[in-house]
Amino acid sequence: GEDVEQSLFLSVREGDSSVINCTYTDSSSTYLYWYKQEPGAGLQLLTYIFSNMDMKQDQRLTVLLNKKDKHLSLRIADTQTGDSAIYFCAEGNAGNMLTFGGGTRLMVKP
């Protein structure tokens, strides 16, 4: 079946850039999403990218997609302490089913 993999943990200093990586296996993915989950809260959609795009920028967020390698990344510029959270990537295929990665915990140190 489909598989989405993320590293578990990332630690950065405030003001630095964060890059969270994700790999997936389903070549029929049409949408790829990044969600943020703050402690005790549900998911918040941050951004998404269509599979026919290779980059999307939204303020401090940059999503890069390498469809050939099935690799997705989320770059957060000028990372702030409020960015500390768990970040999930997810891929959606033609059947609209979502498969999520296990989440990457981002810790931002002052």
Place this chain on the structure above:
Amino acid sequence: GAVVSQHPSRVICKSGTSVKIECRSLDFQATTMFWYRQFPKQSLMLMATSNEGSKATYEQGVEKDKFLINHASLTLSTLTVTSAHPEDSSFYICSARNLRGGMRTEAFFGQGTRLTVV
């Protein structure tokens, strides 16, 4: 990683009937479970958050009498769609977390349930 099992993966029901979806955490204690709904080609919408042994907290616009959530144990939460209508057809997904101390704060997702009401 931890496993969350959601059942059934697909269900078709008639209008007016009720459907129960189960979400089980198989190898950890899920103190908190989240229920999401996804409309076609859209992202997830959080419906409600439930803590074990407490009443669920519903998001604005979600009818609590229509979407009954029970989280009676640390390993099981259920979502019952009552008196289902075709507009309830959607993809429902649960997420489970253990928020009792430690570093284990990841959320684990079920496989989702595709509900079709005819």
